[in-house]
Amino acid sequence: MLKLRPYQEELVNNIYHSLSSGHRKIIVQSPPRTGKTVVMAKIAHLTTNFGNRVMFIIHRKEVLEQAKNTFNTEGVDMSLTTMGMVQTLTRRVDKLPKPKLILIDEAHHALAKSYQRILNKFPKSYVLYFTATPERTGSKQLDQIADDIIVGKSIRELTDKGFLAPFDYYSIDDIDTKKLKKSSTGDYTNASMEEAVSRKIYGHIVSNYQRLADGKQAVVFTYSVESAKEIADAFNKVNISAVELDGSTPDNLRDRIVKQFRDKKIRILVNVNLFTEGVDLPDVDCVIMARPTQSLALYLQFSMRCLNPREGKRAIIIDHVANWKTFGLPDSDRDWKKAIITTDKGKRKKKETATFAITQCDYCFAVVPSGKVKDGKCPYCGKPIKVRAKVEQTDDELKLINDRKRVIDEILHDEVMQQVADKSPHDLHTMKELQAYAKLHHYKRGWVFYQAKMKGLIKKNE
Known part of the structure; x- marks a missing residue:
C-alpha cells in the first residue's frame, strides 16, 4: 500500500466531498510532479474494494505501464479494472465492461473525439478528469464536460513545504516570435518554429549550460528531430555526453538510454515530445527549453520536469525561447476555475497577462513581479525601474529571472x-x-x- 502525502490525502477527501454533493464529472487539478497517479490508484483501490468496476484512460504507452505498476502496488483489484490507451479503448468501446468510475489522466485532452466516444458510451459513469493544467489551447474548455473542479495546492506552496524543488529561471531570446504561426490545434507549427528559432541557439545552449548548470543531469526540449540531433552533437563536441530521443527511437533503445541517464552515464537527454507527461525521470536537475509553445500544459510539463525534490537541491530552468513572457514563471498564481470556462459562444478567450506582470531592471537585470516595484525603484539595486507589460531583452544576454543580487555590486562600482x-x-x-x-x-x-x-x-x- 502506498502512503499518501498530506496534500494527496486532502485531494482524495475533496474528491469524495464533491461526489457526495452530487457532482458526477469532476476536474481534479494538481501540478506536475505531485503524484496524481498515486491519488488515482488510491481511489481505484477504494472503488474496487466495494466490488465496483474502474476504467483508467491515458494516451501514452510509457505512462500506462507506470500506472499499472502503481495500481498493483496499491492493491487495486485488477480483475475489476480496465486500463488502456485511449487509442486502443476507443476501438474496443463496444466490448468494454461498464465501469462505475472512469479515471482520465492528462485530461486536458479529454475533449478529443477518441475520449468522447468512450465517455458517451458510459454516460452514467462517474468521471474524474485529472490534469495539471485544465486550460486548453483549443476553443472549448473543460466546462463543456465537467460539473465541478477541485484545485490542488499551488506550486509555490508545494515548493515551500519541500514537495517540489526550488528553482532559478534564466532566459534568452534565441527566437523571432514574429515568425511563429499557429496550427489548428492552437500551438505553433513546426515549420514556423524552424524559421523563428535562431541558428545561434545550438552554441548558446551548450555555453550557457556550462556556465549555469555544468555537471547537472539535464533534459532539453526541442521541436524537431533535426534540431534535437544538432543540439546533441553540439554537446558531444565539447565532451558532454548527450543523446537524442524521439518518437521513432525503438522502445528497447529508449529504455536503455533512459537507464544510462539515470545511472549518470549520459549527462544530457535531448528529446522531441517524449518526456512531458508522466514519464519518470527522477534525477533531472536542469531543464533547457528550445521549443516555444502556446500550450500552458506543455510549458509547465517542460519547466517542471526538473523539480523533483532532493535535500539541498536547487533546480535550473533555462528558457531559450522566452516562454516565460507568455506564461510567467512556473509558480505564478493561476485561477484554474476561471481558466476552464468557455466564453463568447465557444470562441477562444483572450489571454489575461496581468497575473504574470513581470518587469526588468535596466541596471542590474533583475526581473521581478511588477507588484514588488515600490516608489519606482528596483527592489534589488534601488535604481529607477519602469513597470512595463513587456520586458526588453538583448539578443545574447542570458539573464537570471529570479535572483540578480550577485551582480549588483559589480555593476554599481x-x-x-x-x-x-x-x-x-x-x-x-x-x-x-x-x-x-x-x-x-x-x-x-x-x-x-x-x-x-x-x-x-x-x-x-x-
Whole structure:
C-alpha cells in the first residue's frame, strides 16, 4: 500500500466531498510532479474494494505501464479494472465492461473525439478528469464536460513545504516570435518554429549550460528531430555526453538510454515530445527549453520536469525561447476555475497577462513581479525601474529571472559596466565596452575576441 502525502490525502477527501454533493464529472487539478497517479490508484483501490468496476484512460504507452505498476502496488483489484490507451479503448468501446468510475489522466485532452466516444458510451459513469493544467489551447474548455473542479495546492506552496524543488529561471531570446504561426490545434507549427528559432541557439545552449548548470543531469526540449540531433552533437563536441530521443527511437533503445541517464552515464537527454507527461525521470536537475509553445500544459510539463525534490537541491530552468513572457514563471498564481470556462459562444478567450506582470531592471537585470516595484525603484539595486507589460531583452544576454543580487555590486562600482548594462552586443563599439560586457555576463575571452574581429577592432589575421 502506498502512503499518501498530506496534500494527496486532502485531494482524495475533496474528491469524495464533491461526489457526495452530487457532482458526477469532476476536474481534479494538481501540478506536475505531485503524484496524481498515486491519488488515482488510491481511489481505484477504494472503488474496487466495494466490488465496483474502474476504467483508467491515458494516451501514452510509457505512462500506462507506470500506472499499472502503481495500481498493483496499491492493491487495486485488477480483475475489476480496465486500463488502456485511449487509442486502443476507443476501438474496443463496444466490448468494454461498464465501469462505475472512469479515471482520465492528462485530461486536458479529454475533449478529443477518441475520449468522447468512450465517455458517451458510459454516460452514467462517474468521471474524474485529472490534469495539471485544465486550460486548453483549443476553443472549448473543460466546462463543456465537467460539473465541478477541485484545485490542488499551488506550486509555490508545494515548493515551500519541500514537495517540489526550488528553482532559478534564466532566459534568452534565441527566437523571432514574429515568425511563429499557429496550427489548428492552437500551438505553433513546426515549420514556423524552424524559421523563428535562431541558428545561434545550438552554441548558446551548450555555453550557457556550462556556465549555469555544468555537471547537472539535464533534459532539453526541442521541436524537431533535426534540431534535437544538432543540439546533441553540439554537446558531444565539447565532451558532454548527450543523446537524442524521439518518437521513432525503438522502445528497447529508449529504455536503455533512459537507464544510462539515470545511472549518470549520459549527462544530457535531448528529446522531441517524449518526456512531458508522466514519464519518470527522477534525477533531472536542469531543464533547457528550445521549443516555444502556446500550450500552458506543455510549458509547465517542460519547466517542471526538473523539480523533483532532493535535500539541498536547487533546480535550473533555462528558457531559450522566452516562454516565460507568455506564461510567467512556473509558480505564478493561476485561477484554474476561471481558466476552464468557455466564453463568447465557444470562441477562444483572450489571454489575461496581468497575473504574470513581470518587469526588468535596466541596471542590474533583475526581473521581478511588477507588484514588488515600490516608489519606482528596483527592489534589488534601488535604481529607477519602469513597470512595463513587456520586458526588453538583448539578443545574447542570458539573464537570471529570479535572483540578480550577485551582480549588483559589480555593476554599481564599475563605470563602463554601467554604460553597457542596458546595451545589446551590436551597440558596443570599443574593446573596453566589449570587455566590460563580457565580464558582466561571465562570457569567456574568446567571445570578446570574436566580437572584436567582427566589428573590425582586431585585424582579421591577428
